[in-house]
Amino acid sequence: MPYGSADPRSRLATAANPDTPVTDYAGMEYAEFATIPPAVTVDGREDWYARGQNLVLGWSRVTGESRFEDRDEPQEYVLITVDPTVTATVEAGGETVEVPGERMVVVPPGSSRIRVRGEGRVVRLVRATAEDLVALAVNRDSYAEPHRNIPPFVPWPDPADGYRVRVYDLTVPTLPGSPFRLYRCTTAMVNWIAPQEGPRDPRRLSPHHHDDFEQYSLVIAGEYVHHIRWPWTTDRTVWREDEHRRVGSPSLAVIPPPSEHTSEAVDEGHHRLVDIFSPPRLDFSAMDGWVLNAADYPMPATDGATP
Template identity: 35%
Template sequence: MQQSLDQEVSRFNVRKRSFQIFDETSSKQVGSVQRWLMRGQNFVVEWLEAGVAGETIFVKSEYETLVLMPDTGGTILRAGKPAILAAAGTVCVVPAGPYSIALEQWGRYCVIASSRIDIDLNDVLNAAAYSNPDSRIEPFGTPYRRHTDQGEVQVLQLDEISPPADNPRLKMVQTETLSINWVAYDGPRVRSQLSPHSHAHHEQGTLAISGNYNHHLRVEWGKDANLWQDDEHCVAPSPSLLVIPVNLIHTTEGIGQGKHILVDIFSPPRADFIAKGWVYNAGDYTRDK
């Protein structure tokens, strides 16, 4: 059935989510490195797990990228620049242009970008979901410009980032074109304190780095039953990535004991979080008028 324009822009019209567990069956082997690629409309996520020998991988972007090193360090190399050694537990803001990452043995890494000109987007695991763009999603453009240490790699130690006073589970970092929430807690999430919500103008990527989760997903009902979808309770081990479309009601519940680490991804950066003073490095950026 052909949808009307009213259906297409309605908050009740929700695209299907993308979800992928990063296991061996979904990986691509690059030397001794296992690699997984997924995308949202405005972002690309590359998850990497190094092999025994340790190797170097290459990245090229028109915009700043984020490199996450959750539990193993690595070295960022750029032509004509000093090598930058980043320890485990860091987030690196890397300027636009080509660079490489020298991986440590058995290390896990994630590169998050709004654009990767070195990647064919037809090769990502959920490429089919983006055969047609969603006009409701705000384009990332370049709404922010870094004015501190321009052209330099910034290495941010997660232990040194202060969370918002009213939400100690969250640590937030931005680049020119995207922002992330680093969400960490021990043990299961309290089921009486979940936070179901939706977004009208942007997607959200939710990357599970440590722990097990249930992603609870619901489409709001409108008058047109053709747009209804069943609730979903998506079981998500780590590592895995969920891409949440516009208007999908969602909340994530950490289950079981142990450390839980999630990274929520947004592009463009969350201006509402920046305005509240929640984003750790927001002072390094000026917003274009």
């Protein structure tokens, strides 16, 4: 993978393994929320949904006070109050927790209720076993059959001190020498990347691939071009043309393995991209100090194998 030497991902164990056995290809999934009507409109809120193999992402625009539908999830899910001007009340596991803006909340399994208020944006990340949310996804038909390059979902080990509502500050400093802020739970990992001011240097892109997991790239500000290339195999019938798709905000791109990809902020102004993975990335988690809440969530046993 051609990461630059200054890119912290150049130290990943997976960065040195470009050879990927390929049995089939899935295409890119794009959901440009700014160009389509909301799936749900209620007093004080509009919701859009898109999915990958393992997650449904809900994007909401809050314009007052609103309550999401009560949920009874068998696994953890994530709530993100994107803006400082939107807050939430989370009721779950016998707790009621007041959440300020710019926070990531991990909601425990079981019954939960979320109320939001203010003016701003909210994200929810729920397992794709949530059939009611899958039915609302703009690309719901794309996963009528599981994509074969992605293994069956396995949640990560239970949190070290048991399940509860957990709130993480998204305004803390990024990792030294990196724009990353990484958090994980049993079902997902969120990389709350620092914003990009102005266009990305086209001489310093970072094309790379993943062997067996999707990347959910959520654009929440500005415009990006997603550059995508699929490797050739001996079977020419599965080859795909390169893609260079320009998207605005808000939008979601679900990037399939094993496509080579990089995203480029374009034009002047403020740009922000958030990367999401489900389940959490083992290679990122194996890097000492990278995951800011690693003490809360143990890694799975790897039998001594290199992740």
